[in-house]
Amino acid sequence: MRDVLHTLREARPAEFDPDVPVDDGVRRAELARAMAGAQAAPERRRVRRVRPVWGLSLAGAVAAGAIVAATVVTTGGNPSGGTPRAGGAEPVLDARTVLLAAAEKADGQTETMRAYWHQVTISSHTYPVRTDRYAMTVRDRAESWTPSKPGVKAWGLQQNLGAKPATPQDEAAWRRAGSPAKFELEVPVLHKAGTAKARSKTLPARTAPGRPEVNSAALVDGDKVFWLGRNVTMRDLRSLPSDPKRLKAELLRWYKGHGTESGAPMPADQWLYEVAHGLVLDMPVQPRVRAAAFRMLAGLPAVKSVGKVKDPQGRPGVAIAMDEKTQAGVIRHRMILDLSTGTALAGENIMLVPAAGTKIPAGRTMDATVTVTSEWTNSHPG
Amino acid sequence: MAGVTPDEQRFTAIYDECRQRVWAYAAARAGRQVADEVVSETFAIAWRRFADVPEPALPWLLGVARNVLRDGHRAEKRRESFTAELGRSARRSAGDIAEDVAERLAVLRAMATLPESDREILILIAWQGLTPREAAKVVRCSPAALRVRLHRARRRLLRAAEQEAGGRTARAGGRPQVGIINEEMS
Numbered sequence: 001m002r003d004v005l006h007t008l009r010e011a012r013p014a015e016f017d018p019d020v021p022v023d024d025g026v027r028r029a030e031l032a033r034a035m036a037g038a039q040a041a042p043e044r045r046r047v048r049r050v051r052p053v054w055g056l057s058l059a060g061a062v063a064a065g066a067i068v069a070a071t072v073v074t075t076g077g078n079p080s081g082g083t084p085r086a087g088g089a090e091p092v093l094d095a096r097t098v099l100l101a102a103a104e105k106a107d108g109q110t111e112t113m114r115a116y117w118h119q120v121t122i123s124s125h126t127y128p129v130r131t132d133r134y135a136m137t138v139r140d141r142a143e144s145w146t147p148s149k150p151g152v153k154a155w156g157l158q159q160n161l162g163a164k165p166a167t168p169q170d171e172a173a174w175r176r177a178g179s180p181a182k183f184e185l186e187v188p189v190l191h192k193a194g195t196a197k198a199r200s201k202t203l204p205a206r207t208a209p210g211r212p213e214v215n216s217a218a219l220v221d222g223d224k225v226f227w228l229g230r231n232v233t234m235r236d237l238r239s240l241p242s243d244p245k246r247l248k249a250e251l252l253r254w255y256k257g258h259g260t261e262s263g264a265p266m267p268a269d270q271w272l273y274e275v276a277h278g279l280v281l282d283m284p285v286q287p288r289v290r291a292a293a294f295r296m297l298a299g300l301p302a303v304k305s306v307g308k309v310k311d312p313q314g315r316p317g318v319a320i321a322m323d324e325k326t327q328a329g330v331i332r333h334r335m336i337l338d339l340s341t342g343t344a345l346a347g348e349n350i351m352l353v354p355a356a357g358t359k360i361p362a363g364r365t366m367d368a369t370v371t372v373t374s375e376w377t378n379s380h381p382g
Numbered sequence: 383m384a385g386v387t388p389d390e391q392r393f394t395a396i397y398d399e400c401r402q403r404v405w406a407y408a409a410a411r412a413g414r415q416v417a418d419e420v421v422s423e424t425f426a427i428a429w430r431r432f433a434d435v436p437e438p439a440l441p442w443l444l445g446v447a448r449n450v451l452r453d454g455h456r457a458e459k460r461r462e463s464f465t466a467e468l469g470r471s472a473r474r475s476a477g478d479i480a481e482d483v484a485e486r487l488a489v490l491r492a493m494a495t496l497p498e499s500d501r502e503i504l505i506l507i508a509w510q511g512l513t514p515r516e517a518a519k520v521v522r523c524s525p526a527a528l529r530v531r532l533h534r535a536r537r538r539l540l541r542a543a544e545q546e547a548g549g550r551t552a553r554a555g556g557r558p559q560v561g562i563i564n565e566e567m568s
Binding site: 007015027 | 421
Protein backbone atom coordinates (compact mmCIF):
# COMPACT_ATOMS: atom_id res chain seq x y z
CA MET A 1 0.00 0.00 0.00
CA ARG A 2 1.28 3.43 -0.91
CA ASP A 3 1.59 6.19 1.66
CA VAL A 4 -1.54 5.72 3.66
CA LEU A 5 -2.10 9.43 4.33
CA HIS A 6 -1.91 10.09 0.64
CA THR A 7 -4.49 7.40 -0.07
CA LEU A 8 -6.67 8.75 2.72
CA ARG A 9 -6.53 12.21 1.16
CA GLU A 10 -7.64 10.79 -2.15
CA ALA A 11 -10.34 8.74 -0.48
CA ARG A 12 -12.03 11.79 0.96
CA PRO A 13 -15.70 11.62 -0.05
CA ALA A 14 -16.55 14.47 -2.36
CA GLU A 15 -19.05 16.03 0.04
CA PHE A 16 -16.33 16.53 2.63
CA ASP A 17 -14.43 18.78 0.27
CA PRO A 18 -14.06 22.01 2.25
CA ASP A 19 -13.99 24.04 -0.93
CA VAL A 20 -17.40 23.24 -2.34
CA PRO A 21 -19.55 26.35 -2.46
CA VAL A 22 -22.28 26.81 0.10
CA ASP A 23 -25.81 26.99 -1.21
CA ASP A 24 -26.89 30.61 -1.22
CA GLY A 25 -30.11 29.98 0.67
CA VAL A 26 -28.31 27.99 3.34
CA ARG A 27 -25.73 30.74 3.59
CA ARG A 28 -28.27 33.45 4.15
CA ALA A 29 -30.24 31.44 6.67
CA GLU A 30 -27.16 30.45 8.64
CA LEU A 31 -25.74 33.95 8.69
CA ALA A 32 -29.07 35.35 9.78
CA ARG A 33 -29.41 32.75 12.50
CA ALA A 34 -25.89 33.29 13.80
CA MET A 35 -26.19 37.06 13.93
CA ALA A 36 -29.64 36.91 15.49
CA GLY A 37 -28.00 36.47 18.86
CA ALA A 38 -26.62 39.27 20.94
CA GLN A 39 -22.91 39.74 21.18
CA ALA A 40 -21.24 39.35 24.47
CA ALA A 41 -19.98 42.81 25.25
CA PRO A 42 -16.50 42.93 26.58
CA GLU A 43 -15.82 46.48 27.59
CA ARG A 44 -14.63 48.85 24.91
CA ARG A 45 -16.56 47.05 22.29
CA ARG A 46 -17.01 49.02 19.16
CA VAL A 47 -20.36 50.55 18.46
CA ARG A 48 -22.43 48.08 16.64
CA ARG A 49 -25.43 48.85 14.59
CA VAL A 50 -27.99 46.40 15.72
CA ARG A 51 -30.05 46.26 12.77
CA PRO A 52 -31.77 43.21 13.99
CA VAL A 53 -30.96 40.51 11.59
CA TRP A 54 -34.16 40.29 9.78
CA GLY A 55 -33.75 43.93 8.97
CA LEU A 56 -30.19 43.45 7.97
CA SER A 57 -30.74 43.82 4.35
CA LEU A 58 -29.44 40.47 3.36
CA ALA A 59 -28.12 42.09 0.29
CA GLY A 60 -26.09 43.84 2.81
CA ALA A 61 -25.00 40.61 4.32
CA VAL A 62 -24.07 39.27 0.98
CA ALA A 63 -22.39 42.41 0.20
CA ALA A 64 -20.90 42.26 3.52
CA GLY A 65 -17.77 43.81 2.88
CA ALA A 66 -19.23 46.31 0.70
CA ILE A 67 -18.16 48.88 3.04
CA VAL A 68 -17.37 51.10 0.34
CA ALA A 69 -20.96 51.35 -0.20
CA ALA A 70 -21.75 54.08 -2.47
CA THR A 71 -23.66 54.95 -5.47
CA VAL A 72 -23.63 56.29 -8.90
CA VAL A 73 -24.69 59.60 -9.81
CA THR A 74 -25.75 59.54 -13.13
CA THR A 75 -24.69 61.23 -16.02
CA GLY A 76 -26.13 59.81 -19.11
CA GLY A 77 -27.89 56.59 -19.21
CA ASN A 78 -29.14 56.02 -15.75
CA PRO A 79 -32.81 56.91 -15.56
CA SER A 80 -32.77 57.29 -11.81
CA GLY A 81 -30.10 59.86 -12.10
CA GLY A 82 -30.23 62.99 -10.23
CA THR A 83 -27.99 65.81 -11.08
CA PRO A 84 -29.85 69.06 -11.10
CA ARG A 85 -30.11 70.38 -14.58
CA ALA A 86 -27.57 73.05 -15.08
CA GLY A 87 -29.27 76.21 -16.20
CA GLY A 88 -32.46 74.18 -16.44
CA ALA A 89 -35.91 75.56 -16.20
CA GLU A 90 -36.53 74.71 -12.60
CA PRO A 91 -34.63 76.31 -9.79
CA VAL A 92 -33.29 73.91 -7.20
CA LEU A 93 -34.74 74.55 -3.78
CA ASP A 94 -32.15 74.90 -1.06
CA ALA A 95 -31.80 72.05 1.42
CA ARG A 96 -33.29 74.00 4.28
CA THR A 97 -36.45 74.80 2.35
CA VAL A 98 -36.81 71.18 1.22
CA LEU A 99 -36.39 69.80 4.72
CA LEU A 100 -38.74 72.31 6.34
CA ALA A 101 -41.37 71.49 3.73
CA ALA A 102 -40.98 67.77 4.50
CA ALA A 103 -41.28 68.53 8.22
CA GLU A 104 -44.46 70.51 7.65
CA LYS A 105 -46.09 67.57 5.89
CA ALA A 106 -44.89 65.02 8.45
CA ASP A 107 -46.32 67.15 11.25
CA GLY A 108 -49.82 66.88 9.88
CA GLN A 109 -49.86 63.07 9.84
CA THR A 110 -51.47 60.63 12.20
CA GLU A 111 -50.95 56.95 12.78
CA THR A 112 -52.31 54.05 14.81
CA MET A 113 -49.78 51.81 16.40
CA ARG A 114 -50.41 48.09 15.94
CA ALA A 115 -48.66 44.83 16.77
CA TYR A 116 -45.93 45.07 14.13
CA TRP A 117 -44.04 47.75 12.25
CA HIS A 118 -44.06 46.35 8.75
CA GLN A 119 -41.55 47.47 6.15
CA VAL A 120 -40.67 46.45 2.65
CA THR A 121 -37.34 47.60 1.29
CA ILE A 122 -35.46 46.92 -1.89
CA SER A 123 -31.75 47.29 -1.68
CA SER A 124 -29.25 47.18 -4.47
CA HIS A 125 -25.50 46.94 -4.70
CA THR A 126 -23.39 47.42 -7.78
CA TYR A 127 -20.16 45.52 -8.34
CA PRO A 128 -17.88 44.82 -11.29
CA VAL A 129 -17.65 41.28 -12.61
CA ARG A 130 -14.31 39.60 -12.00
CA THR A 131 -13.25 40.15 -15.56
CA ASP A 132 -13.83 43.84 -15.03
CA ARG A 133 -15.63 44.39 -18.31
CA TYR A 134 -18.98 45.45 -16.94
CA ALA A 135 -20.82 46.04 -13.66
CA MET A 136 -23.92 44.30 -12.40
CA THR A 137 -26.46 45.47 -9.85
CA VAL A 138 -27.73 42.84 -7.44
CA ARG A 139 -31.07 43.54 -5.83
CA ASP A 140 -32.68 42.12 -2.73
CA ARG A 141 -36.13 42.58 -1.36
CA ALA A 142 -36.50 42.46 2.40
CA GLU A 143 -39.71 42.57 4.33
CA SER A 144 -39.67 42.92 8.10
CA TRP A 145 -42.19 42.79 10.90
CA THR A 146 -40.82 44.41 14.03
CA PRO A 147 -42.92 43.77 17.14
CA SER A 148 -44.19 46.78 19.06
CA LYS A 149 -44.04 44.81 22.32
CA PRO A 150 -40.90 43.36 23.93
CA GLY A 151 -40.52 39.60 24.13
CA VAL A 152 -42.30 39.05 20.82
CA LYS A 153 -40.50 37.50 17.88
CA ALA A 154 -39.66 39.56 14.84
CA TRP A 155 -40.34 38.21 11.37
CA GLY A 156 -38.54 38.64 8.10
CA LEU A 157 -38.93 37.67 4.49
CA GLN A 158 -36.03 37.95 2.11
CA GLN A 159 -35.70 37.42 -1.55
CA ASN A 160 -32.83 37.88 -3.91
CA LEU A 161 -34.29 39.58 -6.96
CA GLY A 162 -31.42 38.67 -9.25
CA ALA A 163 -28.80 40.80 -10.92
CA LYS A 164 -28.87 42.98 -13.98
CA PRO A 165 -26.40 45.21 -15.78
CA ALA A 166 -25.84 48.46 -13.91
CA THR A 167 -26.14 50.88 -16.85
CA PRO A 168 -26.93 50.67 -20.57
CA GLN A 169 -23.19 50.65 -21.25
CA ASP A 170 -22.77 47.74 -18.88
CA GLU A 171 -25.69 46.03 -20.55
CA ALA A 172 -24.03 46.35 -23.95
CA ALA A 173 -20.81 44.87 -22.55
CA TRP A 174 -22.75 42.11 -20.84
CA ARG A 175 -24.46 41.24 -24.13
CA ARG A 176 -21.13 41.20 -25.92
CA ALA A 177 -19.98 38.71 -23.27
CA GLY A 178 -22.86 36.45 -24.34
CA SER A 179 -25.46 37.61 -21.79
CA PRO A 180 -24.31 35.15 -19.12
CA ALA A 181 -26.93 34.18 -16.55
CA LYS A 182 -24.29 33.53 -13.91
CA PHE A 183 -21.17 35.49 -13.11
CA GLU A 184 -18.74 36.27 -10.37
CA LEU A 185 -18.78 39.74 -8.89
CA GLU A 186 -15.89 41.38 -7.17
CA VAL A 187 -16.91 42.72 -3.80
CA PRO A 188 -14.43 44.99 -2.04
CA VAL A 189 -13.69 43.93 1.50
CA LEU A 190 -12.33 46.18 4.13
CA HIS A 191 -10.55 43.91 6.45
CA LYS A 192 -10.58 44.82 10.09
CA ALA A 193 -10.93 48.39 11.16
CA GLY A 194 -7.46 49.80 11.11
CA THR A 195 -5.92 47.36 8.67
CA ALA A 196 -7.31 48.91 5.57
CA LYS A 197 -5.72 46.58 3.13
CA ALA A 198 -7.73 46.50 -0.05
CA ARG A 199 -9.06 43.03 -0.66
CA SER A 200 -11.98 41.65 -2.49
CA LYS A 201 -14.19 38.64 -2.34
CA THR A 202 -15.98 36.83 -5.06
CA LEU A 203 -19.73 36.98 -4.92
CA PRO A 204 -21.41 34.48 -7.20
CA ALA A 205 -24.55 36.02 -8.66
CA ARG A 206 -27.12 35.23 -11.27
CA THR A 207 -29.73 37.06 -13.24
CA ALA A 208 -32.54 34.80 -12.02
CA PRO A 209 -34.26 35.73 -8.78
CA GLY A 210 -34.03 33.43 -5.76
CA ARG A 211 -36.85 32.03 -3.68
CA PRO A 212 -38.33 34.09 -0.88
CA GLU A 213 -37.42 32.90 2.60
CA VAL A 214 -39.32 33.56 5.78
CA ASN A 215 -37.58 33.64 9.11
CA SER A 216 -38.21 34.75 12.63
CA ALA A 217 -35.94 35.61 15.49
CA ALA A 218 -36.06 36.88 19.01
CA LEU A 219 -35.22 40.57 19.44
CA VAL A 220 -31.72 41.47 20.50
CA ASP A 221 -31.79 41.39 24.33
CA GLY A 222 -35.47 40.58 24.00
CA ASP A 223 -36.46 44.19 23.37
CA LYS A 224 -34.02 46.08 21.10
CA VAL A 225 -35.51 46.93 17.76
CA PHE A 226 -33.27 49.43 16.04
CA TRP A 227 -29.98 51.18 16.25
CA LEU A 228 -30.09 54.88 16.85
CA GLY A 229 -26.59 55.69 17.99
CA ARG A 230 -27.15 52.77 20.35
CA ASN A 231 -29.59 49.88 20.51
CA VAL A 232 -33.05 51.15 21.32
CA THR A 233 -36.34 49.60 22.33
CA MET A 234 -39.67 50.40 20.73
CA ARG A 235 -40.46 52.38 23.84
CA ASP A 236 -37.29 54.45 23.45
CA LEU A 237 -38.26 55.20 19.86
CA ARG A 238 -41.80 56.16 20.71
CA SER A 239 -40.73 58.55 23.42
CA LEU A 240 -38.23 60.60 21.40
CA PRO A 241 -38.71 64.37 21.72
CA SER A 242 -40.52 66.21 18.93
CA ASP A 243 -38.55 69.40 19.45
CA PRO A 244 -35.61 69.50 17.02
CA LYS A 245 -33.16 70.93 19.57
CA ARG A 246 -34.08 68.37 22.19
CA LEU A 247 -34.01 65.58 19.63
CA LYS A 248 -30.53 66.61 18.56
CA ALA A 249 -29.33 66.71 22.16
CA GLU A 250 -30.90 63.33 22.85
CA LEU A 251 -29.19 61.74 19.83
CA LEU A 252 -25.84 63.40 20.52
CA ARG A 253 -25.73 61.76 23.95
CA TRP A 254 -24.53 58.66 22.10
CA TYR A 255 -22.02 60.39 19.87
CA LYS A 256 -18.50 59.49 20.91
CA GLY A 257 -16.52 61.26 18.23
CA HIS A 258 -16.32 58.35 15.84
CA GLY A 259 -18.35 56.87 13.03
CA THR A 260 -21.46 54.78 13.28
CA GLU A 261 -19.84 51.84 11.57
CA SER A 262 -16.30 52.01 12.80
CA GLY A 263 -13.93 53.56 15.26
CA ALA A 264 -12.69 56.11 12.73
CA PRO A 265 -13.26 59.74 13.75
CA MET A 266 -16.39 61.33 12.34
CA PRO A 267 -17.62 64.91 12.73
CA ALA A 268 -20.79 65.32 14.76
CA ASP A 269 -22.84 66.65 11.84
CA GLN A 270 -21.94 63.70 9.68
CA TRP A 271 -22.82 61.36 12.50
CA LEU A 272 -26.15 63.06 13.10
CA TYR A 273 -26.95 62.89 9.42
CA GLU A 274 -26.35 59.15 9.35
CA VAL A 275 -28.34 58.50 12.47
CA ALA A 276 -31.21 60.71 11.31
CA HIS A 277 -31.14 58.97 7.94
CA GLY A 278 -31.96 55.67 9.64
CA LEU A 279 -34.56 57.34 11.79
CA VAL A 280 -36.57 58.88 8.97
CA LEU A 281 -36.18 55.99 6.54
CA ASP A 282 -36.69 52.94 8.73
CA MET A 283 -38.02 53.64 12.15
CA PRO A 284 -41.50 53.74 13.58
CA VAL A 285 -41.19 57.12 15.26
CA GLN A 286 -44.18 59.38 15.70
CA PRO A 287 -44.74 61.61 12.66
CA ARG A 288 -43.93 64.73 14.68
CA VAL A 289 -40.60 63.16 15.67
CA ARG A 290 -39.86 62.52 12.01
CA ALA A 291 -40.71 66.18 11.45
CA ALA A 292 -38.26 67.11 14.20
CA ALA A 293 -35.56 65.03 12.52
CA PHE A 294 -36.13 66.90 9.23
CA ARG A 295 -35.91 70.23 11.08
CA MET A 296 -32.76 69.11 12.82
CA LEU A 297 -31.23 68.20 9.44
CA ALA A 298 -32.30 71.59 8.09
CA GLY A 299 -30.01 73.12 10.67
CA LEU A 300 -26.89 71.25 9.57
CA PRO A 301 -24.77 73.46 7.28
CA ALA A 302 -23.15 70.55 5.42
CA VAL A 303 -26.48 69.24 4.13
CA LYS A 304 -26.93 70.26 0.52
CA SER A 305 -29.76 70.18 -1.94
CA VAL A 306 -29.59 68.01 -5.04
CA GLY A 307 -32.93 68.84 -6.62
CA LYS A 308 -35.58 66.73 -8.28
CA VAL A 309 -34.69 63.09 -8.80
CA LYS A 310 -36.33 59.72 -9.18
CA ASP A 311 -35.67 57.01 -6.66
CA PRO A 312 -34.45 53.58 -7.85
CA GLN A 313 -38.09 52.49 -8.09
CA GLY A 314 -38.80 55.38 -10.40
CA ARG A 315 -40.79 57.41 -7.88
CA PRO A 316 -40.25 61.15 -8.10
CA GLY A 317 -38.82 63.03 -5.13
CA VAL A 318 -36.34 65.65 -4.13
CA ALA A 319 -32.92 64.79 -2.82
CA ILE A 320 -30.70 66.20 -0.14
CA ALA A 321 -27.19 64.95 0.48
CA MET A 322 -24.09 65.05 2.57
CA ASP A 323 -20.69 64.26 1.11
CA GLU A 324 -18.12 62.28 3.00
CA LYS A 325 -14.45 61.86 2.32
CA THR A 326 -13.51 58.20 2.70
CA GLN A 327 -10.51 56.06 1.81
CA ALA A 328 -12.24 55.05 -1.38
CA GLY A 329 -13.02 58.62 -2.38
CA VAL A 330 -15.67 61.27 -1.83
CA ILE A 331 -18.99 59.54 -1.35
CA ARG A 332 -22.32 61.32 -1.55
CA HIS A 333 -24.94 60.08 0.89
CA ARG A 334 -28.19 61.00 -0.71
CA MET A 335 -31.64 60.92 0.83
CA ILE A 336 -34.69 61.15 -1.42
CA LEU A 337 -37.77 62.74 0.11
CA ASP A 338 -41.39 62.82 -0.95
CA LEU A 339 -42.55 66.33 -0.15
CA SER A 340 -46.19 65.46 -0.73
CA THR A 341 -46.20 63.08 2.25
CA GLY A 342 -43.26 64.22 4.34
CA THR A 343 -41.59 60.81 4.20
CA ALA A 344 -38.21 59.52 3.05
CA LEU A 345 -38.30 57.27 -0.01
CA ALA A 346 -34.77 56.05 -0.40
CA GLY A 347 -31.13 56.39 0.51
CA GLU A 348 -28.30 56.12 -1.98
CA ASN A 349 -24.52 56.17 -1.79
CA ILE A 350 -22.86 57.60 -4.84
CA MET A 351 -19.17 57.73 -5.69
CA LEU A 352 -18.50 61.36 -6.49
CA VAL A 353 -14.73 61.51 -6.68
CA PRO A 354 -12.93 58.17 -6.61
CA ALA A 355 -9.62 58.12 -4.74
CA ALA A 356 -6.50 57.03 -6.58
CA GLY A 357 -6.50 53.26 -6.86
CA THR A 358 -10.23 52.94 -6.36
CA LYS A 359 -11.91 50.90 -9.04
CA ILE A 360 -15.31 52.48 -8.57
CA PRO A 361 -15.99 54.98 -11.34
CA ALA A 362 -17.23 58.49 -10.59
CA GLY A 363 -20.97 58.65 -10.68
CA ARG A 364 -21.69 55.04 -9.79
CA THR A 365 -24.54 54.42 -7.38
CA MET A 366 -22.69 51.97 -5.22
CA ASP A 367 -25.73 50.99 -3.27
CA ALA A 368 -29.22 52.11 -2.55
CA THR A 369 -32.07 51.15 -0.27
CA VAL A 370 -35.62 52.01 -1.16
CA THR A 371 -38.42 51.89 1.35
CA VAL A 372 -41.45 50.64 -0.54
CA THR A 373 -43.81 50.17 2.38
CA SER A 374 -43.87 51.38 5.98
CA GLU A 375 -46.96 50.70 8.03
CA TRP A 376 -48.36 49.30 11.23
CA THR A 377 -50.07 45.95 10.96
CA ASN A 378 -51.46 43.23 13.22
CA SER A 379 -50.40 40.25 11.14
CA HIS A 380 -47.10 38.56 10.42
CA PRO A 381 -46.19 35.93 7.83
CA GLY A 382 -45.82 33.02 10.26
CA MET B 383 -25.46 53.30 5.67
CA ALA B 384 -26.22 50.02 4.05
CA GLY B 385 -26.71 48.75 7.55
CA VAL B 386 -23.75 46.42 7.68
CA THR B 387 -21.37 46.97 10.56
CA PRO B 388 -17.65 46.18 10.44
CA ASP B 389 -18.37 43.25 12.75
CA GLU B 390 -21.02 41.93 10.44
CA GLN B 391 -18.67 42.31 7.51
CA ARG B 392 -15.82 40.56 9.18
CA PHE B 393 -18.11 37.86 10.48
CA THR B 394 -19.53 37.26 7.04
CA ALA B 395 -16.04 37.10 5.56
CA ILE B 396 -15.04 34.54 8.19
CA TYR B 397 -18.19 32.57 7.52
CA ASP B 398 -17.49 32.53 3.80
CA GLU B 399 -13.95 31.41 4.38
CA CYS B 400 -14.63 28.75 6.98
CA ARG B 401 -18.21 27.55 6.87
CA GLN B 402 -17.73 24.64 4.54
CA ARG B 403 -14.64 23.56 6.40
CA VAL B 404 -16.48 23.47 9.69
CA TRP B 405 -19.31 21.57 8.04
CA ALA B 406 -16.96 19.06 6.40
CA TYR B 407 -15.16 18.53 9.69
CA ALA B 408 -18.38 17.91 11.57
CA ALA B 409 -19.87 15.78 8.80
CA ALA B 410 -16.77 13.63 8.58
CA ARG B 411 -16.87 13.07 12.30
CA ALA B 412 -20.56 12.76 12.96
CA GLY B 413 -22.60 12.68 9.79
CA ARG B 414 -24.26 15.34 7.72
CA GLN B 415 -27.36 15.77 9.81
CA VAL B 416 -25.41 16.54 12.91
CA ALA B 417 -23.07 18.70 10.83
CA ASP B 418 -25.82 21.20 10.02
CA GLU B 419 -26.59 21.64 13.70
CA VAL B 420 -22.94 21.89 14.60
CA VAL B 421 -22.34 24.59 12.01
CA SER B 422 -25.31 26.55 13.22
CA GLU B 423 -24.27 26.34 16.83
CA THR B 424 -20.61 27.04 16.09
CA PHE B 425 -21.29 30.25 14.21
CA ALA B 426 -23.83 31.40 16.79
CA ILE B 427 -21.10 31.00 19.40
CA ALA B 428 -18.59 32.75 17.16
CA TRP B 429 -20.92 35.73 16.83
CA ARG B 430 -21.60 35.85 20.54
CA ARG B 431 -17.91 35.69 21.36
CA PHE B 432 -16.81 37.67 18.35
CA ALA B 433 -14.32 39.72 20.30
CA ASP B 434 -12.42 36.49 21.04
CA VAL B 435 -12.24 35.20 17.49
CA PRO B 436 -8.60 35.27 16.42
CA GLU B 437 -7.09 35.66 12.99
CA PRO B 438 -6.97 33.19 11.31
CA ALA B 439 -10.30 32.01 12.61
CA LEU B 440 -10.42 28.45 11.26
CA PRO B 441 -8.57 26.54 14.01
CA TRP B 442 -10.58 28.41 16.64
CA LEU B 443 -13.84 27.62 14.88
CA LEU B 444 -12.95 23.96 14.47
CA GLY B 445 -12.12 23.88 18.17
CA VAL B 446 -15.56 25.29 18.97
CA ALA B 447 -17.21 22.80 16.61
CA ARG B 448 -15.28 20.05 18.33
CA ASN B 449 -16.64 21.08 21.73
CA VAL B 450 -20.15 21.32 20.34
CA LEU B 451 -19.79 17.80 18.97
CA ARG B 452 -18.39 16.49 22.20
CA ASP B 453 -21.06 18.09 24.33
CA GLY B 454 -24.02 17.28 22.19
CA HIS B 455 -23.42 14.01 20.50
CA ARG B 456 -22.43 10.71 22.01
CA ALA B 457 -19.29 9.05 20.80
CA GLU B 458 -21.17 5.92 19.87
CA LYS B 459 -23.54 7.89 17.69
CA ARG B 460 -20.63 9.60 16.04
CA ARG B 461 -19.08 6.30 15.08
CA GLU B 462 -22.35 5.02 13.67
CA SER B 463 -22.64 8.17 11.62
CA PHE B 464 -19.17 7.87 10.29
CA THR B 465 -19.84 4.30 9.24
CA ALA B 466 -23.07 5.40 7.58
CA GLU B 467 -21.34 8.19 5.69
CA LEU B 468 -18.78 5.70 4.62
CA GLY B 469 -21.46 3.37 3.34
CA ARG B 470 -22.79 6.13 1.14
CA SER B 471 -19.53 6.90 -0.54
CA ALA B 472 -18.60 3.21 -0.76
CA ARG B 473 -21.87 2.46 -2.53
CA ARG B 474 -21.28 5.26 -4.95
CA SER B 475 -17.95 3.93 -6.05
CA ALA B 476 -19.10 0.33 -6.17
CA GLY B 477 -18.61 -1.08 -9.61
CA ASP B 478 -15.35 0.69 -10.09
CA ILE B 479 -12.79 -2.03 -9.80
CA ALA B 480 -9.63 -0.05 -10.31
CA GLU B 481 -6.87 -0.96 -7.96
CA ASP B 482 -6.57 2.43 -6.33
CA VAL B 483 -10.30 2.54 -5.75
CA ALA B 484 -10.08 -0.68 -3.81
CA GLU B 485 -7.25 0.84 -1.86
CA ARG B 486 -9.23 3.94 -1.04
CA LEU B 487 -12.18 1.89 0.09
CA ALA B 488 -9.91 -0.13 2.34
CA VAL B 489 -8.59 3.06 3.88
CA LEU B 490 -12.07 4.42 4.44
CA ARG B 491 -13.16 1.21 6.07
CA ALA B 492 -10.04 1.27 8.18
CA MET B 493 -10.97 4.79 9.32
CA ALA B 494 -14.19 3.43 10.74
CA THR B 495 -12.30 1.00 12.90
CA LEU B 496 -9.95 3.55 14.44
CA PRO B 497 -10.40 5.16 17.83
CA GLU B 498 -12.12 8.49 17.46
CA SER B 499 -9.07 10.40 18.66
CA ASP B 500 -7.05 8.94 15.78
CA ARG B 501 -9.78 9.55 13.27
CA GLU B 502 -10.08 13.14 14.34
CA ILE B 503 -6.39 13.87 13.79
CA LEU B 504 -6.46 12.18 10.40
CA ILE B 505 -9.52 14.16 9.34
CA LEU B 506 -7.87 17.43 10.32
CA ILE B 507 -4.61 16.68 8.55
CA ALA B 508 -5.63 14.67 5.50
CA TRP B 509 -9.12 15.96 4.76
CA GLN B 510 -8.96 19.50 6.05
CA GLY B 511 -5.37 20.04 5.00
CA LEU B 512 -4.38 21.61 8.32
CA THR B 513 -0.75 21.82 9.34
CA PRO B 514 0.19 19.97 12.54
CA ARG B 515 0.47 23.36 14.23
CA GLU B 516 -3.07 24.33 13.24
CA ALA B 517 -4.44 20.91 14.15
CA ALA B 518 -2.76 21.23 17.54
CA LYS B 519 -4.72 24.44 18.14
CA VAL B 520 -7.96 22.66 17.33
CA VAL B 521 -7.42 19.78 19.71
CA ARG B 522 -5.61 21.94 22.23
CA CYS B 523 -2.34 20.17 22.57
CA SER B 524 1.23 21.14 21.75
CA PRO B 525 2.42 20.80 18.14
CA ALA B 526 4.94 18.22 19.36
CA ALA B 527 2.24 16.12 21.02
CA LEU B 528 0.14 16.45 17.86
CA ARG B 529 2.96 15.06 15.74
CA VAL B 530 3.27 12.07 18.02
CA ARG B 531 -0.47 11.44 17.85
CA LEU B 532 -0.45 11.82 14.08
CA HIS B 533 2.39 9.36 13.78
CA ARG B 534 0.51 6.78 15.85
CA ALA B 535 -2.79 7.37 14.11
CA ARG B 536 -1.17 6.91 10.76
CA ARG B 537 0.46 3.67 11.85
CA ARG B 538 -2.83 2.30 13.14
CA LEU B 539 -4.58 3.41 9.97
CA LEU B 540 -2.04 1.62 7.82
CA ARG B 541 -2.37 -1.57 9.82
CA ALA B 542 -6.14 -1.47 9.70
CA ALA B 543 -6.15 -0.66 6.00
CA GLU B 544 -3.94 -3.60 5.20
CA GLN B 545 -6.25 -5.83 7.16
CA GLU B 546 -9.24 -4.40 5.34
CA ALA B 547 -7.59 -4.83 1.97
CA GLY B 548 -6.76 -8.46 2.74
CA GLY B 549 -9.92 -9.31 4.60
CA ARG B 550 -12.10 -7.73 1.99
CA THR B 551 -11.40 -10.33 -0.67
CA ALA B 552 -12.17 -13.02 1.82
CA ARG B 553 -15.38 -11.46 3.01
CA ALA B 554 -16.24 -10.39 -0.49
CA GLY B 555 -17.20 -6.86 0.33
CA GLY B 556 -18.89 -7.53 3.64
CA ARG B 557 -19.47 -4.71 6.04
CA PRO B 558 -16.44 -3.37 7.74
CA GLN B 559 -15.76 -4.89 11.03
CA VAL B 560 -16.14 -2.18 13.53
CA GLY B 561 -13.92 -3.09 16.36
CA ILE B 562 -14.51 -0.90 19.35
CA ILE B 563 -11.29 0.35 20.67
CA ASN B 564 -10.95 2.41 23.80
CA GLU B 565 -12.51 5.76 23.03
CA GLU B 566 -10.09 8.34 24.14
CA MET B 567 -12.15 11.38 24.92
CA SER B 568 -10.42 14.59 25.56
